[in-house]
Amino acid sequence: MPNSSPIPLDVVALLEVFRMGLVTGLWDQQAVMAWADARVLAEQEPPEFVLDLALSGHRTRNDVVAALEGYIRSPRPAESGRVVLGLLHQQYTAGHLPLQRVVRTMDWLQWHGTFTEPERSFLAGVDDEYELAMAGVRGPTAAAVEALDQYVRWLLSFYEPLGLDNPAAWAQLVPEIASQVQAARPAHSSRNPQNGS
Structure with a gap:
């Protein structure tokens, strides 16, 4: 018999990570189903939402996003947005994602994630910087892209501790990371390619 108890907050945050990843195209619904399948196999009485997600093979990406939205509280x-940045860090530094995909996702997160003002300011315009670099507006394309690449790696490195393997630690890590980003803010002008350096 399925369990219909309230969804724990750390699981709600994980569901939001899955939703954000689906919306931005970082993964497909198979990743969500694989997570749900593992929970079904590991638990005597899996929650109803887990069974629902495990059985969503017939659904489109948008249908799975809508189902996830139904389970996520307001x-x-x-x-969650910070965890997606941590996952971007993992995928980008491993060479699994191109810079263009990373900056597009960072831009989307800036508008749709929950961040402090310093975090949001670091994310702001990074996709525009990519376009300017590719157009040669920032000087030689290779040098401008390299500068942006270094900036993106630097920024994403703050979120490296956040991954799918440690959701119970997210609530503790997020304030620490936000504090580190706040402390790094004065250095922003020397690192951000938007400032022409």
Whole structure:
């Protein structure tokens, strides 16, 4: 018999990470189903939402996003956008994602995630910087792209501790990371390619 108890907050945050990843195209619904399948196999009485997600093979990406939205409480979990940045860090530094995909996702997160003002300011315009670099507006394309690449790696490195393997730690890590980003803010002008350096 399925369990219909309230969804724990750390699981709600994980569901929001899955939703954000689906919306931005970082993964497809198979990733969500694989997570749900693992929970079904591991639990005596899996929650109803887990069974629902495990059986969503016939659904489109948009249908799975809508199902996830139904399980996510308002306001949206603050840590989820930061976790997606942590996953971007993992995928980008491993060479699995191109810079263009990373900056597009960072831009989307800036508008749709929950971040502090310093975090949002670091994310702001990074996709525009990519376009300017590719157009040669920032000087030789290779040098401008390299500068942006270094900036993106630097920024994403703050979120490296956040991954799918440690959702119970997210609530504790997020304030620490936000504090580190706040402390890094004065250095922003020397690192951000938007400032012409």
